[in-house]
Amino acid sequence: MTGHAKPTKAEIVALEKSYWDAMKAKDGGRTAALSGKTSLVTGARGVMTVPKAKMGKMTEDGAWTLESYVFDDVEVVSPAPDVAIIAYTVRQKVTMNGKAQELHAADSSTWIRGADGWECHAHSETMLPDKKAA
Numbered sequence: 847m848t849g850h851a852k853p854t855k856a857e858i859v860a861l862e863k864s865y866w867d868a869m870k871a872k873d874g875g876r877t878a879a880l881s882g883k884t885s886l887v888t889g890a891r892g893v894m895t896v897p898k899a900k901m902g903k904m905t906e907d908g909a910w911t912l913e914s915y916v917f918d919d920v921e922v923v924s925p926a927p928d929v930a931i932i933a934y935t936v937r938q939k940v941t942m943n944g945k946a947q948e949l950h951a952a953d954s955s956t957w958i959r960g961a962d963g964w965e966c967h968a969h970s971e972t973m974l975p976d977k978k979a980a
Contacts, residue, residue, distance in 0.1 A: 850959060855922040858930045861964050862955055863917070870912045874902030882958065882967035889971040913939040913946075928959035935974065950974045 861880070868876035881901045887894045896904070920934040933954040940947050956968040 850927040852924045852927050853922075853930050853957075853959070853964075855920075858922045858924075858932050858957060859917070859920060861957060861966075862932050862934075865955075865966060866912070866915050869905055870915070872906050872911070874904075874906040877905040878902035880964070880966055882965040885966060886968040887970070890973060909943055911941045913941060915939075930957045930964075931955070932957070948976070950976050 865877060865880050868880065878898045878901050881896070881898050883898055885896045885898075885901060887896050915936055915938040917934045917936055920932065922930060922932045924930045931954060933952070935950065935952050938949045938951070940949060951971045951973050953969065953971045955966050955970075957964050958967050959965075
């Protein structure tokens with residue numbers, strides 16, 4: 847389908863929050879549905895290529911739980927009508943292997959609108975020091 851309007855910032859923020867809410871609920875079906883056929887993920891573990899089904903399994907993994915998250919400094923660009931890139935900082939409360947932690951990170955995601963709607967094809971997370979920059 848052609849002729850899509852560029853997405854609004856609110857649309858893309860809602861998609862990103864939908865993904866985080868699915869992680870919080872450990873809804874692997876939802877994270878898989880929101881992910882591209884193969885996603886690129888970068889973070890503390892380096893670079894990963896993650897197929898849809900594996901993304902769902904990773905979401906449901908029992909070793910961690912996302913308790914809450916808050917986005918800040920959200921920016922969205924749309925270089926083409928069916929492409930959007932979101933970047934933001936996030937404060938997240940997680941429980942990993944039974945230990946509660948608060949994490950502060952800078953994240954970005956690349957969303958592409960295809961025949962099945964919007965899908966996230968790349969996500970990157972960089973941990974930030976847990977103090978406000980001077």
